[in-house]
Amino acid sequence: MSEPTLSLKDVHTYIGQHHILQGVSLDVNAGRATVLVGRNGAGKSTTLRTIMGLYPVRSGSITLDGEAIQNRKPFHIARLGIGFVPEDHAVLTTLTVEENLRLAMFKESEDGWRRMESIFRLFPDLKRFLHSKAGVLSGGQKQMLAISLALVLDHRIVLIDEPSKGLAPVVVEHLGKSLNQIKDTTTVVLVEQNFYLASQVGQDYFILDDGRVAHHGLMEDLVNDHALKRKYLGIG
Template structure:
């Protein structure tokens, strides 16, 4: 089942035409990775889906319903969680307080999500009463992902989770995202090709605001020419 469908969307930032007819789909229960060089339009794509940027043409469908034109809050209420590149963590809040805010609809389901996140990210349980601003970069990323997951119902958009992290923390984080596929669907923007290619099921490559190549991840691993042309990987 196609959970998220992006249909020929165009987005302008000021006078700049950033997204120029972007189309792709995300199948339920998968990890789909959006690759591309810096400035290709990956972050703008996520921000257009979640409603931070206005889509001038085209449409976005989630669970069969059109969501572009709705406010970011309304899109979030439909079940889409978003982890921005800068994590969006409130430094003065403790881990406990961040989890509490994430449970906007506190019930048995969200309680179970909290427990699962603490099992998946034991560092967060260890620092439960610690202010978020005192966490390491990797721990902040764990907290950002946990917060988004608890408040979502089916789809997570994650932007550059490995940025600025140590190789050990990147591997740990990617393993956790892979495990999350058991519970949710993930659309991942990631520059670390080596790690993302190990956990992704499908991929799309963006270049200059357009999708230029896509397919199963196993296909991309074997296509060195495409990797070099669009991602600079030799």
């Protein structure tokens, strides 16, 4: 086994006085899709935000390819190659789709435009609405744009927080196919409450519960473990 590309060891995070992450340890392997699942309030978003440096790490370590990244500034962590798609499709609604993508690119580059072409193959709607304000896009299209903003840079890893939230089942289906194509070229860490999508995309899973990892393993095993799903996810 090769070393994990991203590794959290016994990470504790406080939000104000609240001890939210209580020793999270998890490994993300390059070239695989890892999903974080667990009930509402389990600490999934906090885990992603902690990796991005948006919350300070009180104790424990986070490494990217062996280099400690905990408590670096978010822009620094982004530059090291971790893209982040926060919850609730964060796009700039008064700018056009193209302007959103150009902003995310920072500076024009041939590489960036090449990646843009592959983004348009992934999400043809974005090309169709290139000159429309992002505000007029549907919820699904906004989510696709939000994901694309993280793909225009050549990130090693993208962290995606609940992309299915508020989307119709047919759109979730499309999203699943797109995420599966993304994982062919980029290491994906996906937070999902929608277990169908999580199971379509994920290869490795971590169940978070009360700010800790309760279980982890291969997604194909979780799919068939009805007792585990009932206990921690309230399904199955």
